[in-house]
Amino acid sequence: MPHGVRWINRKPRSAALLAAIPLALLLVAYLAGSSVRLAENPNDKLMPAPSTIAETWSRMAFEPDTRTGTRLFWEDTAASLRRMGLGLGIATTVALGAGLFVGMLPYARATFSTLVAVLSMIPALSILPILFIVFGVGELAKVVLIVIGVLPFMVRDLTQRVVELPLEQWVKAQTLGASSWQLAVRVVLPQILPRLIDALRLSLGPAWLFLISAEAISATSGLGYRIFLVRRYLAMDVILPYVLWITLLAFAFDLALRLLRRRRYGWLDAEAAG
Amino acid sequence: MTQISVRNVWQEYGDKVVLERVSFELAPHTFCTVAGPSGCGKSTFLRLLLSQETPTRGEIRIDGEPIAPEPMPDRGVVFQRYSVFPHLTVLGNVVLGLEFEGAPFTGRLFGAARRRAEEEASEVLEKVGLFAERHSRPHELSGGMRQRLSIAQTLIKRPRLLLLDEPFGALDPGTRGAMHELVTKLFEEGGMSVFMVTHDLQEAFKLGTRLLVFDKVRVDEQAPERYGANITYDIPLDSPLRRHGYVGIEDTLQKTA
Numbered sequence: 001m002p003h004g005v006r007w008i009n010r011k012p013r014s015a016a017l018l019a020a021i022p023l024a025l026l027l028v029a030y031l032a033g034s035s036v037r038l039a040e041n042p043n044d045k046l047m048p049a050p051s052t053i054a055e056t057w058s059r060m061a062f063e064p065d066t067r068t069g070t071r072l073f074w075e076d077t078a079a080s081l082r083r084m085g086l087g088l089g090i091a092t093t094v095a096l097g098a099g100l101f102v103g104m105l106p107y108a109r110a111t112f113s114t115l116v117a118v119l120s121m122i123p124a125l126s127i128l129p130i131l132f133i134v135f136g137v138g139e140l141a142k143v144v145l146i147v148i149g150v151l152p153f154m155v156r157d158l159t160q161r162v163v164e165l166p167l168e169q170w171v172k173a174q175t176l177g178a179s180s181w182q183l184a185v186r187v188v189l190p191q192i193l194p195r196l197i198d199a200l201r202l203s204l205g206p207a208w209l210f211l212i213s214a215e216a217i218s219a220t221s222g223l224g225y226r227i228f229l230v231r232r233y234l235a236m237d238v239i240l241p242y243v244l245w246i247t248l249l250a251f252a253f254d255l256a257l258r259l260l261r262r263r264r265y266g267w268l269d270a271e272a273a274g
Numbered sequence: 275m276t277q278i279s280v281r282n283v284w285q286e287y288g289d290k291v292v293l294e295r296v297s298f299e300l301a302p303h304t305f306c307t308v309a310g311p312s313g314c315g316k317s318t319f320l321r322l323l324l325s326q327e328t329p330t331r332g333e334i335r336i337d338g339e340p341i342a343p344e345p346m347p348d349r350g351v352v353f354q355r356y357s358v359f360p361h362l363t364v365l366g367n368v369v370l371g372l373e374f375e376g377a378p379f380t381g382r383l384f385g386a387a388r389r390r391a392e393e394e395a396s397e398v399l400e401k402v403g404l405f406a407e408r409h410s411r412p413h414e415l416s417g418g419m420r421q422r423l424s425i426a427q428t429l430i431k432r433p434r435l436l437l438l439d440e441p442f443g444a445l446d447p448g449t450r451g452a453m454h455e456l457v458t459k460l461f462e463e464g465g466m467s468v469f470m471v472t473h474d475l476q477e478a479f480k481l482g483t484r485l486l487v488f489d490k491v492r493v494d495e496q497a498p499e500r501y502g503a504n505i506t507y508d509i510p511l512d513s514p515l516r517r518h519g520y521v522g523i524e525d526t527l528q529k530t531a
Contacts, residue, residue: 171345173374174345175347175351176347186381
């Protein structure tokens, strides 16, 4: 290595290799720990062997449950994704409308921006009991928790993006004869959609958090429900694949949104770079 | 033919006086260039002409009528930056002005109406030399091309007054020369008046048929914000660019190369 080159200027030849090292170490540590513990006590439940995990997973994914007759893994996945999709769908739609409204109209901004700021400070989980009281313990309360949890942030973020559009564009569109409505649909909305994708990506983490919390407390199916249900049997062979699966789903959503944004709104990044 | 009259206009922000007692008449078909030191209120005045701001006192009339209190298509504008829409193609940027007019609710034209609008927009693009780029996006254009596009956008609305706010300030000298010829040509062909703010005095002399210089006439050392700027020079010009005929664009480019 050349002498005197600063650490900030030294770059790895293969970033992928370096990235794989800590993950591999983690896996090796688990395998080692698991085999040591199982050698001591074959009935140890804390660190099940990979083969046990795979068996349990394939049983839950492919064999009908003796009690309910359904394949639990997929049923849980479907239930959770339905809640997630509904919650995020509603939040995204409302945030788009509210962001345009509050961001574009000074009267709306003066009236609502403080309200939104206050609402976004409320820790959503703290009002979960209220939601259960008001909406019952059914699907609605869980969906509403996701909506309430991510909506204020999304509205604030989108409002900010609207306000950030260069003043020159607002004036120019008016000199081209645009009404407020036309400005909204032809100038502001198309430039805000990629920002909406960004806001949605940032909201995915909190949304999962709210979903799993709500499912943990009151549900009859769902990924979060299952994890908290089997906790009392120390069923790590169920919990671990579920956690991996949730991680994979979260990663896949994020990736899909990122690809969508790059494909449809490439001009935005090019604009920012130029 | 557009005649503009400005009567006793003041612009104040709180205690800060930016413009005071500004009055002048602009004869029809004038290329008025406006120069002056930074902070002299020349851009502020352009914003008043645009109705982006309303004067604290005084009034501005176009052809005898008080100007509308908000920006309108009778006054087109080209800013130094950000005045094209990055999410639309070159053609889309120009068609947009026709779409606003023809489709109040959707802001979009379809079918035959759209084809007509695109034809009209293509003619304008040809005039500013951007027809070949009609399917590009603004981020793929050079700075000069973007300003041409911004001009094309305004032309499709046939404004009575074209407002230019340091439109060529960010361009390299060669491109700037070509743009000078373009705006001169458009000014001579169209019936509109042009009002152009620039910090480049040479450019102001070269293009204008009338030059206004804004500056503060009274200065209070203890309270520099106490007095605003006014017109300190009002010079009728015979634009040299036009007197000598068009200076070849090749000459200008060669000089800079």
